Amino acid sequence: MIYKIILFVFLCLFSAQISLSQADPLTPTQEAKEGDYGILVGLGTNFQTGDFYTYKSCNCVFSDGSKLGYSFGAFYQKEFAKSLKWGAMLLYENKSINSSYRAKEIDVVSSQLTNKSENLPLEYRYKAESQIAMVSVLPYLDISLLDFFVTRVGLSASTLAQAEFTHSKELLQNTARLSTGEVVKVSLKDVSGNSQIIDKAEFQDKNSLQFGAFAMLGANIRLSNNLYFSPVFQYSIPFTNISESGNSFKVHSWRFFAQISIRFGNDLEFDK
Numbered sequence: 001m002i003y004k005i006i007l008f009v010f011l012c013l014f015s016a017q018i019s020l021s022q023a024d025p026l027t028p029t030q031e032a033k034e035g036d037y038g039i040l041v042g043l044g045t046n047f048q049t050g051d052f053y054t055y056k057s058c059n060c061v062f063s064d065g066s067k068l069g070y071s072f073g074a075f076y077q078k079e080f081a082k083s084l085k086w087g088a089m090l091l092y093e094n095k096s097i098n099s100s101y102r103a104k105e106i107d108v109v110s111s112q113l114t115n116k117s118e119n120l121p122l123e124y125r126y127k128a129e130s131q132i133a134m135v136s137v138l139p140y141l142d143i144s145l146l147d148f149f150v151t152r153v154g155l156s157a158s159t160l161a162q163a164e165f166t167h168s169k170e171l172l173q174n175t176a177r178l179s180t181g182e183v184v185k186v187s188l189k190d191v192s193g194n195s196q197i198i199d200k201a202e203f204q205d206k207n208s209l210q211f212g213a214f215a216m217l218g219a220n221i222r223l224s225n226n227l228y229f230s231p232v233f234q235y236s237i238p239f240t241n242i243s244e245s246g247n248s249f250k251v252h253s254w255r256f257f258a259q260i261s262i263r264f265g266n267d268l269e270f271d272k
Helices: 002-021
Strands: 029-031 035-054 060-063 066-081 084-094 098-110 117-143 149-171 175-177 183-185 195-202 209-219 227-238 246-264 268-270
Touching (some): 035 084, 035 117, 060 098, 066 098, 066 117, 117 209, 149 227, 209 246
Antiparallel strands (some): 029 268, 035 060, 035 066, 066 084, 084 117, 098 117, 149 195, 149 209
């Protein structure tokens, strides 16, 4: 995937250079190079691919996690050829996910009448609630064939600011039936309630540096002379595992951004 994106960028640059080389040098006027800077805030969904493992008290495998995430930051971009701009975003990104699964385990249950014990299957839910955050730099190419559209493709380099999880176990039933027909109350040992925290720790073998690619598509809405509001959709694809303690454990995401930008340098000027 990364090679296709890089190839696409170079093809765009090559096409732009050909267009510039064929321009008429006697043209009396040209547009000054445009630029934009601004801020953006986005909400969307984080979702997990692959599995990650926990080791304390149980060898649990978590998959298919997801959670609402957010991103915010700033950007700057500058035109280098007609309809083409280089740019970069600096974002703080929340990439947390929650994952859970149910399992039946054999536990010892005692009669409240006779004190005799039996081994019975009880149903539990294991949960992993992660807190993942990163600071990202995202260089990109903005391809604006029409002033109304926002189209960006780029790469991302991030450093993990937080990568930890809370692993818990929850008993999903309050009673169990013995072979004698007696219904007895069941609960977790040494815990008030039906849930207990097994572990709270950082991900083992985490990769502090994260790399990926992204694409954005949106629209520019002019609010005043040089002020724009832009609703923008972004989809991000990670190349790096969050942790090597798992099986290709990555966090993908999509966002709907609200972007406010100021455009500069779009006045006409004469060649000298």
